[in-house]
Each structure stands twice: as C-alpha cells, then as structure tokens.
Amino acid sequence: MGLKSAAMRAASVFTHPAKPHDFLALINPLSSARQLRGVVTAVRPETTASTTISFRPGDGWSPHDAGQWARIGVEIDGVRQWRSYSLSAPAGGDPQITVTACGKVSAHLAHETRVGDIFFLAPPQGEFLLPTGPRPLLMLTGGSGITPVMSMVRTLLPKRADADVVLIHSARDRESALFGAELAQLATQHEGFHVVHRYTSEDGRIDFSTTTDLDALCPDWRSRKTYVCGPAAMLDDAEKLWLDANLPGSLTVERFETTKLTEVAGEGGTVIFEKSDREVEADASTPLLEVGEEAGVLMPSGCRMGICRTCLTPLLSGRVRDLRTGEVIDTEGDLIQTCISAAAGTCHLDI
Ligand SMILES: Cc1cc2nc3c(=O)[nH]c(=O)nc-3n(C[C@H](O)[C@H](O)[C@H](O)COP(=O)(O)OP(=O)(O)OC[C@H]3O[C@@H](n4cnc5c(N)ncnc54)[C@H](O)[C@@H]3O)c2cc1C
Ligand code: FES
Known part of the structure; x- marks a missing residue:
C-alpha cells in the first residue's frame, strides 16, 4: 500500500464513525475483525x-x-x-x-x-482433493488449470516414495507452459512421476472426444484415479469420455469457468432488490450479480460462475433465467445463483 492510500485510510477513520477494530487494522492491516x-x-x-x-x-x-x-x-x-x-x-x-x-x-x-x-x-474451500489412500493417478491439465494439480504433486511427491502419477499438461506453447522447470526436476527426483507436455502450437490439441490420444499418452488410463482441470471444452469432452467408458466415478473435474448461452432469447425486466431498496432495469443477459453491484447493492459472491453457490439469493417473486441453460425460474422462495441468472421479466430479490 502506498503512502497516499495509507494516509487516506487514516483520514477515513477520523471522518467516519470508527470502531476499535478499525484502529487496530490501522496498526496491523491483517487484524480486521470484519x-x-x-x-x-x-x-x-x-x-x-x-x-x-x-x-x-x-x-x-x-x-x-x-x-x-x-x-x-x-x-x-x-x-x-x-x-x-x-x-x-x-x-x-x-x-x-x-x-x-x-x-x-x-x-x-x-x-x-x-x-x-x-x-x-475467504477461507479455502473445494472438493478437488487427493484420494485418501494410495492410488495410481492421472492428472490432465490445460493452461492455468495446472494450478490445483501443482499443489497436489507438490504435496504428494515429497511424502510418498511409492506415488504413481502421470501428469499430461497441455499449453499453447513452451513459453506459456507453467511450472515447466519444476515439473522436469520433480520427474527426475521421483521415479513414479511422469510428465508429458503437449504444446497446441506444435502438436495440436489433445482430442478427448475419442480414446485414441489417451491410449497413446497413458495406456493404463482406465485404471487410474483421474483429475482434470482446464478449458471448458476439454472438461466436457473428458466427462463424456469417462462416462462412455463407464468410469464416471474415477474422474474428478475442477472448472474455472462456466459455459453460458451465447444468445439469450427473451426480454430482461425490472429488478427490485427489496432489502437494499433499489430498483433497476436489466437486460436479459447481464447476470443479476453484476446488475446489483452496478446499482450499489452489497451482493455476496465467490466464483462468479455458478460453482460455489456463495451468491444464492431468495427469489421473492417474478421470473429469472439461468444463463447456462435458458431455463426460466419463477417459483417464489427458490434460491437463485445471481452470478448465472438474469432477469426474465420483473423480479423481486430478497437482498
Ligand atoms: C475454483 C476456481 C479456481 C480458479 N483458479 C484459478 C487459478 O489458479 N489461476 C487463474 O488464473 N484463474 C483461476 N480461476 C479463474 C479466475 O477466478 C478468474 O475467472 C480469471 O482470473 C478471470 O478473471 P478476470 O476478472 O480477470 O476476467 P473476467 O473479466 O471476469 O473474464 C474474462 C474472460 O476470461 C475467461 N476466463 C476465466 N478464467 C479463465 C482462465 N483461467 N483462463 C482463460 N480464460 C479464463 C472468462 O470466461 C471470461 O470470458 C479460477 C476459477 C475458479 C472458479
Ligand atoms: S458466485 Fe459462486 S455460484 Fe455464484
């Protein structure tokens, strides 16, 4: 934090009603009770x-x-x-x-x-977790989707000499591939750790719509507990492949983004944020989370893509549309995810 923002923060404490933890936070910025x-x-x-x-x-x-x-x-x-x-x-x-x-x-x-x-x-959360017992693992990652898997290999390899892990990482090119040097070093240090890099600019995309690429890259993939994290299309294909192979339980997927409809049919409407006493017009494709934030409503949010459910808000009345499926929700009292729902007519939200 720069000198200017520290001074502004100090000034705001003296120009707004302050509580003891505000003064504490000035001395130690990590100490805020709020x-x-x-x-x-x-x-x-x-x-x-x-x-x-x-x-x-x-x-x-x-x-x-x-x-x-x-x-x-x-x-x-x-x-x-x-x-x-x-x-x-x-x-x-x-x-x-x-x-x-x-x-x-x-x-x-x-x-x-x-x-x-x-x-x-906010404290850590998520269910993309290593199995409790030892199992041969396959990690399939694309782009920045390697980050949770990096935590897994950094945790597992130093602890378990018998770890058996195949990591297949797809990146656009060598320059953009994350953690390349560290992965290469880990592979030389741990006999049971195998890393395969695929660069889409040189090798093309790995095709998960059939088993051909996977059979070539990791012939025993069916017997491995598999984790996949990367672009949405890669995850969709992998889910289908594992389902077709009758192995859905051995695949764990982490999504960084959600696929929304590119074109939303229908009208938006008036959104009334009841507790916040705000009323605004919204189109049919802007998530209610953004509509509320824009209107100055304190909207709870987390992933902003329909995954974490932090944004759940009761629909008091009216109609909203799920931007992933187009489904219209109009049941009073239903909890809606504001990050992936838009107005589909007048709607009253309990926030
Ligand atoms: C559980 C979870 C874990 C995540 N972990 C990471 C992580 O470790 N590292 C990381 O960089 N991001 C991660 N993300 C994505 C991150 O939360 C943001 O969505 C991303 O940084 C884009 O935010 P933005 O405000 O910059 O872009 P926005 O302005 O909100 O969106 C810009 C565009 O970027 C797309 N996008 C979102 N995520 C990505 C991505 N990872 N790669 C390419 N395009 C993307 C969106 O679909 C959108 O079209 C994670 C998301 C979730 C839900
Ligand atoms: S903010 Fe995570 S589901 Fe809406």
Missing part, C-alpha cells in the same frame, strides 16, 4: 502472462488441502473485486496463487501486485 485479509509476501513472474503471488493470511484463515481454492478480493479503482484462485502451494503451508492474466482482475493481480499489498480473503 474481513479476513492477507499480506503479499512474494511476487514471482512465471511467464509473461502468469505470476505466482505468495501471501501470509491473518487470523481466521484455515490451512488448505491440496487442490483447494480461495476467494481473493482486491480493490481496483476503489471497487472491491472478488475472484477465485486455486492455491498452488503444497497443502498447509503459506498460500500461493498463480494467476494468468485474461481479464480485468487477473491482469491487475498478475501485473500490478507488489510485496506488502493487502488481499481480502
């Missing part, structure tokens, strides 16, 4: 677009399991923005995230973060 925070302790560029950021969380953080993710909040132009990031460090230690710049918040995190910056945090 909001879990962390201080950035290291920033390491991985590629031109990706950066690993280490941070030390304050009280209220719980140590993460390998493969879990956390909500990270940062202030950009005076607005607090929240996104979800997998924790790429081994389980339990000081957390790290590896962010690939692809939009507003990720570009800010990847390119603007400095040691000493403060993150707002």
